[in-house]
Amino acid sequence: MDPWVQKQEKREMKKNKKHYDMLQFVCDAQHGIPSSCPCGGFIIIEVSTNPADKDWLPGQRYFTCSAYKNDGLHFRQPWVNGVEEEVCRFKSEVAKMAVEIAHLKDLITRN
Numbered sequence: 001m002d003p004w005v006q007k008q009e010k011r012e013m014k015k016n017k018k019h020y021d022m023l024q025f026v027c028d029a030q031h032g033i034p035s036s037c038p039c040g041g042f043i044i045i046e047v048s049t050n051p052a053d054k055d056w057l058p059g060q061r062y063f064t065c066s067a068y069k070n071d072g073l074h075f076r077q078p079w080v081n082g083v084e085e086e087v088c089r090f091k092s093e094v095a096k097m098a099v100e101i102a103h104l105k106d107l108i109t110r111n
Helices: 003-029 079-110
Strands: 043-047 061-065 076-078
Touching (some): 061 079, 076 079
16 A cells, blocks of 8 residues: 555544544533633633524523634533532532531540
8 A cells, every 4th residue: 555645544543533532522521610621722601692593592601612613622511501510519529528527526526
């Protein structure tokens, strides 16, 4: 096989792998309140004003990448979902801490 064709195929495979890895990073990042987009862009809070959006509601808020393009490689998450997940995470952390505090109180009062 021609070495040039092999190099081109290898470049194409690397490009596809990078693309699919980025899609996975975006999917994995959509939990809680985002701090940055997997592309490296910063997150802004955007209010939807475009009736052409598929899930458009007047005043709907989103966590959106500053370099957002509708290509699946950038972050755009409804604000409500992010805040709800973050509150659930905080509640579980507080519950764990309450159990730990109760255990420590029990240890202190035994002595």
